[in-house]
Amino acid sequence: MTLHRRLLLFGAVLPAALIALALFLIGLVLDHLLLESVDRGLTLQAASESVSLFDRPGQDAHLHFGDSALVADLQRLHHQGALYGPDGARLLAYPADTVAPERLTAADVARAPALQTRVLASGERIRELSLAIDSPRGEPHALWLAVSLASNDAALAAYARAAALIGAAVTLLLLLLQIAHARGLVQRVQRLHVHMQRLRDGDFSTLPPADPGTDVIASLRDAIADATDKLRTASELQHRLVADAAHELRTPLTAMRMEIDVTLRRERSPEQLVDALARVRTEVDRLGELASKLLAMASLRRSEWERVPLDAVASVRDAITSHRLVAERRAISLHLHAPEAAPIRANPGPLRQAVDNLLANAIKFAPVGSAVDLTVRDGETALEILVEDRGPGVPLEHRETIFAPFRRLQRGVDGAGLGLAIVREVAEAHGGRAWVSERPGGGACFHLVIARA
Template sequence: MQLRARLMVFGALVPMILLVAAITVSGLVFDRVLLAEHDRALLGQAGVEAVSLFDRAATPHLHLLDSPLDSQIRDFTPRGALYDPEGRAIARYPLDASIPTSLAPERLTLEPMLRTIDGASGRDRELFVRVDGPDGQPYGLWLAASLERHDREMASYRRIAAAVIAGVGLILLAIQLLHARRLARRVTNLSDHMRRLRAGTLERPPPEDLERDEIGELRQAIAETTVRLAAARSSQDRLIADAAHELRTPLAALRAGIDVALRRERSAEQLRESLEHARVEVDRLTALSSSLLDLAALRASPLERGRGDLVAVLIEAIDAARALAEERGCLVRLEAPEHAATEFAPAALRQALDNLLSNAIKFSPAATEISVSLAAASSPEGDAAWRFEICDHGPGVPVEAREVIFEPFHRLGRGTPGAGLGLAIVRDVAERHHGRVWVEDSEHSEGACFVLELPQCA
């Protein structure tokens, strides 16, 4: 069932059915209430007659006959008749009233009996009751009241109820039709946009939606997701293009060296020299492919985060980097608290720290100091965070390049060693931990300071 049809069914048809059912039940209850009022009136009149039938010595009689307002209240008073022990009518009201021809008092009970009958002029409500005389003889009392007024009131109720149902139904149908059309259009816009996304079209956001309800929030989320998907695909395309370019250079150098070696006969020394050049290019390809695999594995696999100590991971990374630092004559100095507990992925964080330390050592002059610190801080949103700072005395990073250096394969110069993927991995690790990484000026006159910030978790 389409959304518009479902909205019409559950927004108009079902409420109309419930409204009809409610009014029908209310009508039945109203009918019972009116009938109960008639019964109470008949019972009240029967009670009056029962206590006064024998208050005259002459003969039993109906007090309805003695009413001075008989002509004024006749339309509102019941008909009545009194029957003797033999079942003959001995009194009636009014004198021309149509009454049962006979009534056997012995068949009646002292408990009044009520029933509804269909007469020539409409429906009547009848009451039968036995009244014992002073001598113990049973007499029969019959009272009847027309239900014409009751039926008129019920007919009026039904006409009003039908008009209310029709009016409410038309209004509800019109409102729901407009609402369903508008809601269906909004959902259709999102559905069409999702089909375009499935087909790979990421250039356009979903149509604008000014409503601030759940569908509006969904549209906003889809729009943001579309932007991120477009950026991710652009980044992926750029990564593939950059990877192809980076792979082409060592492959071309390797192919050229092999071609030169095969062009004419070479001595063993010349062949060895060619193989050594080829080995350098193979090592370069190996390092590049390893970095690509690390980046792909990091982006493809979910981070298994758990509670741990950042200080322990930082010390392990520094211990692993000390050999390379000592080889270049650099000193690594650490400032950190005893413990820094939070939730993180140890392997991914260790890889990011290794890359930052490797960069710092690689670009630091000999016999200089690399300072590493870990301290509590606050994020721009005011949330508690842990901040790693790795500062060196190298050439530093120009201000205009401090964002692009975290892009894959970006290097400050063609002569810069490495594949240009280390900092891209660091940024991925930071973002997947809901943190961030950036470069700022070192406290010294030269060098760069890389800052990695991760949120604290209570």
């Protein structure tokens, strides 16, 4: 079932059916209440007649219909009555053309009023009451009273017409309103459906059409628009990463091929072959480093970030120990400024990799004989690791781009250009961020912030 039909069914057809059912049930209740009113009248009349049937001199039986001051009302409402003797013969009747039974014995009726509805040959309904009464001489008699239900039927017919008219008007109004509402709702959902089809086909170029509403569909449209924008950005980054990776891979491959081609053009001495193979080995190492960095970056993006308790200061100390030999070759001293311990919940492998990348980057650009400072700041909501060098620093216009994959400030510098990109991936995966600022006195200061879980 389509959305449009479902909205019409539950928004118009079903409510209309429920309204019709409610009006029908109200009609049944009204019929019951009107019948109860008639029954009360007949019962009161029977009580009145039963105590005064034999109150005349000589205890002769008589009915009081003709003696009542309301005889005109009784005739208008078609009140009827009859009294039957011990043998069941009809003794008295009002009016003369009554529809009372010809015979009715006291044995045929109960001592308590018995009420029933009878339909005459003309189709008119009447309400009957029968009751057994003893005369003062102990003779059993039967009293029969009746009233026409024509006024009740007329009231119910009028109610039925009014209910049908009101029900039809309400149903039509509901249908028109629901058609307009459903059409607008379906159009809004259809626009989102078309947009989702484009997303499924890989088209992130456009956002979903604007929605002027303020309901959940408008909120859904805004969420889809935000997701589309993020998908578009991710797709652009992915394409750029693939293009940059292809370019970076092509460079050492080209160098290796040229070296091999030159070597094969003429005979070479063993020393020349060793030199050529050494240069090829250097390019192979470049390819290996680039592949390792790409794999590390891919694993960071798809891995599950399970945090465990660890000491950040101990991780930084281990990184310093691992890089001390490289730093000593360039007479660079490494200094740690940190508390005794800085407990935090983090992913130990990626955190250590980020610190290694920052420290290796600082040692690479630090002047010979200078120092690199590592600082650990333990805060209430986050932990911050700072790595400062005395190198040339990072120009303001490049402080954001250097965190993108394959971005280098200086060409010819060793490295795949992925170290800082991995640092930012690690920081963001931990709910933090990474950035670079200028070190007071010159140089660069890299910040790695890890949010507390």
